[in-house]
Amino acid sequence: MLFKLLRQSYWKSSSQATWMKMRHSYRAERYRDYSTSYLKHDGPVPPLSVPVQLAGRKFLPGSWHHQFPQQLNNPQSDFPHVVTPSNTTDTAKLSLTDWATVVRQYLDDNLTKYGAILVRSLPIQNEAHFSHLVSQLKYNPQSYKGGLGYRQQKLTNVMTASDEPKEYSIELHNEMAYLPNWADLIIFYCKTPPALGYGGHTCIAKVSDYVDRLGQDIIQPFLKRGVRYQCHLFSQDSIPNAYLTWQQSFQTKEKAEVEEFCTNAGYTYKWDDSENLTYYIDLPAAVNHSKTNQLSWFNQIYQHTPTYTVEHPSFENIDIPLDKHLCQCYYGDGGKISEDTLFRMRSINWQVAVGFEWQTGDLLFLDNVLVQHSRLSFEGPRKIFVSIMNY
Incomplete structure (x- = not known):
C-alpha cells in the first residue's frame, strides 16, 4: 500500500512521467553499455594441462586420510568466472584508473553471484600497477594485524600472498575467519606464474559445495x-x-x-x-x-x-x-x-576444491565468505601478491 501511494504521487503529471522514464532509460542504457563493453566472458577456464596429485602429497595436512581425493579437480564451467578485455579500440585507450572503474562495476554486479572472478590480460606488469589498481577500486583496506600467516607488506594495499616454505601446502581456508574482524574480499595478482607441472596452484572451493557434503x-x-x-x-x-x-x-x-x-x-x-x-x-x-x-x-x-x-x-x-x-x-x-x-x-573440503593454471598478470577476486582459497607446494619461481579488502 505504501509503495502504491509513493508511486501515485511520483507520477502525478504525464510530462514528469515521460521525463523520468527517459532519464531512467538513459541511465540503464549507459550502465548496461558500460558494464559489458570493456570486459567479456569467453567461456570456462581451461582444464588443468598437467594432473595435480593431492593424496599422499608431502606437507599437505591429512593427505594420507582414506577420504582424501587423489587429484585436484579441474575448474567448473563458471568457477572461477573468467573475463578479459573486449577487442575494441576504446579498450586500448583505458588507463589503469579507468580499468579500476570498469572492474569495480563488474565486481559489484557479479562477484556475489560467482564467488570467484578471474580477470585476465589487463595492463598490469608489476606490483606497483597492482597497488594503483587496487587503490582505485575504492574498497576499504583490511588490516592484517593479528593475522597468523607469513606475509610481508610491499606497497600500499599489497602484501606477499604467503612467505610459507614453498614445499608446504597451505590448506583451504576463508581468510581471517578466526578473527572477529575478517575480510570481505581477497584479491590476488600473479606477477610470475609457477611453471606447468611444478605445483603452486591457488586452489579454490565454494563454501556451499563444501557444506552440502x-x-x-x-x-x-x-x-x-x-x-x-x-x-x-x-x-x-x-x-x-x-x-x-x-x-x-x-x-x-x-x-x-x-x-x-x-x-x-x-x-x-x-x-x-x-x-x-x-x-x-x-x-x-x-x-x-x-x-x-x-x-x-x-x-x-x-x-x-x-x-x-x-x-x-x-x-x-x-x-x-x-x-x-x-x-x-x-x-x-x-x-x-x-x-x-x-x-x-x-578431506571433504578438498573433494570440492578446483584448481587453475596462473598466467602472468592474472587478477583473482574472491568473495571471502563465499569462497575458500589455498596454495599448493611448488618448485621453482612463483610470485603472487595479495590485497585484503572490505566492501
Missing part, C-alpha cells in the same frame, strides 16, 4: 555451540622454532599494544613468565554475508589445530607439547573436537 552430524554441533579459537604465540626472545611470534603477528614489540588490541577485539589472554602469549575468542561457525545478508558457513576449524602445524616443515624436527603449537580449536563451550571430525572435514 559435510553432513548435519558435523554442522549442527558447531552451529549450536560455536567455535573457540585459541592461539599460542612465542615471544621472539624465547621461541624454540622458526614459526610466528606475537611481535610478527601483532606488528609491534609493545605488550601494551597487544593487550589493547586483545581487549578491544574481545579476546581472553594471558602472558607466561617468558612473555609468551596465549589468547582465545569464541565466534560463531556461520556469519551473515555483509552484502546479501545470507547465512554462510564461515570458520577455520580444522585449519586452526595442531593437526595443521605438525605437518609443517618448521615443526618437522621440533618436539614441543601440542598445547604450545600455534593454534588450538574447540567447540565454543570449550569441548574437544575429535580428530576424526577434523580429518573428515579437510
